Amino acid sequence: MSLNTIILNFLKKLLGSALEYKFSSFFIFLFSIASIILVDKNFYYGSKEYIYLINIIYASSVGFLLTLVAYFSKKKKILLAVSLFLTGLYFYYLPFNEDYSTVIFFSNYLCIIAICISLLLYIPFHNEQKDNQRFLNWAINIIESIVISSIFGIILFVSLYIAITSIVILFDLKIEKFIYAQYLAIIVFGVFCTHYFLLSLNKNPQASELNLTFYNKIGNFFSKYILTTIVVIYSLILLGYIIKILFLQEWPNGVVVWLSLTFAIFSLLTYIFWTPYENRYKKLLIFVALIQLSLLFVAIYMRIAQYGWSTNRYMIVLTAIWLVGAFVYILIYKKYRYDYIFLAFALMLFISQYGYKMNSYYVNDIAQLNRLTQLLSQNSVLSNKTDKTIRCDISSAIDSLYTHRNIEFLNQAMPNIYDKYKYIKDKEYSNRYYSFPNYATEKLGFKYLSNWECGKNQTAYQNDNIYIYSNNTTDIIDVSGGYDVMNRNTLTIFHENSKYTIKIPTKDNLNFSEFDMSDFINKFKKSDTNESKSVKYNNDDLTFVAQDKNMKIKLFFYSMSISELSGDVVYPSTYILIKYLK
Template sequence: SNKNIWEWTQNFILILLSTIVFSILLYVGISLALYAIERLFYIDIPSRRYAQLAILIFGIYGVNLFLSQIPKYIILLQVRTYTKAEEIFTKYILTSLTIGYFLIIFVYSAKILITMQWPTGVVAWISVIFSIVAITTYLFWTPLWEEENIKFKRFIWLAVLFQTMMLGLSIWMRIEEYGITESRYFISLFGAWLILMSLYFIFIKNASYKWMFVTLTLLIIGSQFGKYSAMEVSKKDQTRRLQKLIDSSYPISASLDNKTKKDIYSKIDYLYIRHGVDSLKAVIPKIVDKYHDLNSSSKRYFPIFATTQLGLGKISSYNNRYKFFHIDKPREVITTTGYQYFINLNYNNNFTKDLYIDNNLSIKVKNSHIYIIENNSTISNINLNELLKDTNKMIYNYKDSKIKAQILLNSIGISEDNNISNMNGYMLLLKN
């Protein structure tokens, strides 16, 4: 029954949360013990041991603990009665949130019809949040449903169906204008699932919860693999749109209108970040090959290189939110005298990760700062905003009691809040 399925679902969620908490506590406890041994007995424990410990605890212990506690037979679960607190939470908190969100979307829909100003991108996320809250409310009501609640049951799914129409309109307009991305793909898929579930629960009297979970699981799995996966569909659509833009703009020159140049740049930038340089071979093969032929010291941020090669000239502003700077002539020779490390800096704020120099030393770039980390502790903090004061040289020298560094940039992108969005260059480092 639906009551058994809901009881099993609650057990599943509680087991998952408790497993995460227990695993975190165990990892923190053992990590502190290792740290104490390292400090008290002067034993050098490589930082990778902590990563290995995390894999052991979360990947082996945590998974086994989680699987061992999952109830095997749904039908044998005893359906319990809600406590007073759970009943108040369901009837007066979740239900109020659902009604409140629905009224907001309903009034906004009326505003659209009156003003004829079509929805913005934020509507999609409001609709997604509402549908999650509404379905959660419906599930929490499971032990409380009575015959007189039948109208409220249908109201929830009718409300979900209504907001899904708003979601569909909003996401269709975004896709029509900007194309398919992974996030728009998943929102569209979620919208299709919402329509299917809404119709199922509205028209089927004894609708089973199991189909809600089964269909959602199948859609999630299907979206990860094959030619209809989120990655493949978005890649094909953005590639097609880029090809169409280039073909319709022929002959390409710096005299093209700014919007078209920005659109071409944004498509190249998206494909480069999400799928790598080679994903653009289908559209600009000669430029990709030319980029591969460059030596590492001559390479710039690929989207800037590609738009320059296409003849678009310098695009100094992207979407009025970013400014880009790059050196006119790539550095052929870099003097490394007086430094221990020569580090290749390739940073994009959408994909940040630590750069490990050796077992104990690493670099992290975040919010216009370069953090030098030794033994999991920050020993130096280089503020790159100093470099932005003079973008003509694209060189910044830094020195403190712990390190000496020289940063040589080939290109840099700056957002409207004056944070670095991406950069490409080198760093020379000496640890005192």
């Protein structure tokens, strides 16, 4: 068989998978087209065009998975209609402006993806007789399809990228590598990989047989020597910690929460992957995991009693309840089914994101509202001389509510402050950036204190880093001067041979302008930081202005960290203004 025939047959199979999963394929192409337009037009972040295209991309990825779930159902037509409706509903409720909670947005999106994958595992076995072996076969088939399509995609991308780069260099073409790499990635991973994934899926999971070649060579090794080893290691760590608790008579700390949760998840996965083997000792994993989970509940109870509910703590509790339920279900019910466990997982995720007054964000926000209301009622007069702990707690509560954009609770705790903030931001000083937590605490009588200033999250910096931030982020940057673009970015500052530089793409994205920032950065390294490695500067000190033949730029750094060991600039948080000169 000739190479041309092999390629044509392969393309026919890919086309066949596109026709078999028509709606899923439609969403793949919609995703790819929106991505290509986004790369080609280079819309300003925050523009209507940018927001619409990004929303189409997110909705398309959700639609792809929802319709794929429907194709494996016996009631395919009904579920396809439902999945299309849900995709449209998801798109309708996506944010179409810049003022939204990115935390909730991305958490919702990731949970929806996880829900879809869980339903994809469950739906082929709905109303079928119990067959955990076929469920495992189906799960392995999905994993195998993802892995193989990804490997093929990487090989194809690298091969084509090298070929195109060679053509560009040999024929001296004026094409920026980053641009054609983006187009190539969209086509290869967005179109080829997804259709190859569809092609690799078993069309009838209910009748699938175990791929012995894959399982014996990979799955068996993974189960025996990776999953089981990890579980044993975690078990020994937690067992040693339990002995320490009993010996020293001390309460467990917060780290044990994550250790117990990780151990329980790996225990469940190990149990599932050991399905082909009837081992009477398998259930010992479940008993050990239940004992370890008791540590989790003690530790998380202490954290909640001390600090109150938060989104993370609520998610940990829900996940732990799901794990306990799954383990108890396996122990007491002889005809247990793995697909029900994953259906329960999908339900748990749905409740955590969309449950009426039961979702993780509402639980967090009601706790923060009660905390903020109590603090404000107990401290009617606030100033910069008020106890730092009180100012930190108020700043943290306001920041949490604003991060979730819970305007109702903010207005309830601090009447009219948010409305005034919106008016000032939108009307009076529309050319300046305002941070609401800074504005709110200023109106209450004191300057906002960040987590860093309150002593939180310093472990990453405290040993060898100088942390620099603005002493006034309420009104941080003057945008007057006719700039064309304003972006909030985490820039990469290159550090080589004691020289600091940044590279900004030109207007046509075919080249870069390079600016030397050595003098600007070095002045912060010379600061006297013997007493504290956390240093405040005024806005002028943190503003960098430069110009070349292509553009004029203005950067405002409202925070960054400089390593005393390597000299590298890490985590620079900036606003960048660009005025193109040609």
